[in-house]
Amino acid sequence: MKPYKSFIRSILKIQRTCQLYIYPRIAKFGVGRGQWYFLNRLLFENDGLNQETLSEEMVVDKAHTTRAIRNLEENGFVCCQKDEIDGRKKKVFVTEKSREIESDYHQIFKDLNAILVKDFSGEEKEALRNYLHRMMNNIQEFIDESERTSGH
Amino acid sequence: MKPYKSFIRSILKIQRTCQLYIYPRIAKFGVGRGQWYFLNRLLFENDGLNQETLSEEMVVDKAHTTRAIRNLEENGFVCCQKDEIDGRKKKVFVTEKSREIESDYHQIFKDLNAILVKDFSGEEKEALRNYLHRMMNNIQEFIDESERTSGH
DNA sequence: TGTATTTCGTTGACGAGTCAACTAATATAA
DNA sequence: TTATATTAGTTGACTCGTCAACGAAATACA
Numbered sequence: 001m002k003p004y005k006s007f008i009r010s011i012l013k014i015q016r017t018c019q020l021y022i023y024p025r026i027a028k029f030g031v032g033r034g035q036w037y038f039l040n041r042l043l044f045e046n047d048g049l050n051q052e053t054l055s056e057e058m059v060v061d062k063a064h065t066t067r068a069i070r071n072l073e074e075n076g077f078v079c080c081q082k083d084e085i086d087g088r089k090k091k092v093f094v095t096e097k098s099r100e101i102e103s104d105y106h107q108i109f110k111d112l113n114a115i116l117v118k119d120f121s122g123e124e125k126e127a128l129r130n131y132l133h134r135m136m137n138n139i140q141e142f143i144d145e146s147e148r149t150s151g152h
Numbered sequence: 153m154k155p156y157k158s159f160i161r162s163i164l165k166i167q168r169t170c171q172l173y174i175y176p177r178i179a180k181f182g183v184g185r186g187q188w189y190f191l192n193r194l195l196f197e198n199d200g201l202n203q204e205t206l207s208e209e210m211v212v213d214k215a216h217t218t219r220a221i222r223n224l225e226e227n228g229f230v231c232c233q234k235d236e237i238d239g240r241k242k243k244v245f246v247t248e249k250s251r252e253i254e255s256d257y258h259q260i261f262k263d264l265n266a267i268l269v270k271d272f273s274g275e276e277k278e279a280l281r282n283y284l285h286r287m288m289n290n291i292q293e294f295i296d297e298s299e300r301t302s303g304h
Numbered sequence: 305t306g307t308a309t310t311t312c313g314t315t316g317a318c319g320a321g322t323c324a325a326c327t328a329a330t331a332t333a334a
Numbered sequence: 335t336t337a338t339a340t341t342a343g344t345t346g347a348c349t350c351g352t353c354a355a356c357g358a359a360a361t362a363c364a
Binding site for chain 2: 319320321322323324328329330
């Protein structure tokens, strides 16, 4: 297997192969393949975000966020609460049940990260982080720009 | 926006944001969002692959490949032909119609790649390509290994 | 104040992608 | 040769994710 000229092609393939790692492991916790990244965000960083913010951060349609959060709620991983100040917003919090599995659940993703860069030096990992961050900013900036001018 | 500690999280976000770039552009050619990577593989590298091989390369379920190729065929981008030696295999070829749009269609992905690494030096691009390739091998190797031992 | 506009979330319809069960063709082995 | 197992592709049922339309709450503005 040779390196791809196309960056997006490599990104896509890594992403898909990682799903093969993630799906069977999160399934053991009862988390669906369309929900893990929401739970990760809320559990490993901070909760209390509303669905609009979650949609933007995860870069998914808000319709999907509605259904994914509802699913997580039905399975007891999160609970929602209307924003006192702005009645349109629904704030999402993780439950005690999520906190109980947090450590074991987190291990899945720590392990995956270790596998991805298993032969990388410390400097290489730092460079990679920097490159990924810049690529993310570059494409995000382009999308934001075109929304501001034409679309919106 | 700060860099993520998690590599898979960065990969996923870049991948999703790129879809926002790709979808409206391929739609102009009549190519669906579940088909572009098949067409890219066949058009920009070489055609005549069977569906099993395509599924492996794209890292998608063969059921999806069946339907995606059927869709591309119905829209005139590819045509299929039974393998003379092995009657189970279906070889997929691009059509004249695909060759006609090839140059304009290819430009979409050239542009996207340029956007992603717009502020990267030549050395940085080379390093990135190397890192992506190694990550891909690392996770692929892990998946192959676990299939060989437990699953299969 | 009342009217228009924007924002947040939901719903319905649909294409994307997975999983398991199946058919048909090939390969293996007695 | 015949029985068995494997491989390539298809189908059905399901979840994931998008898009467009909508309702309700908040905001902007006359």
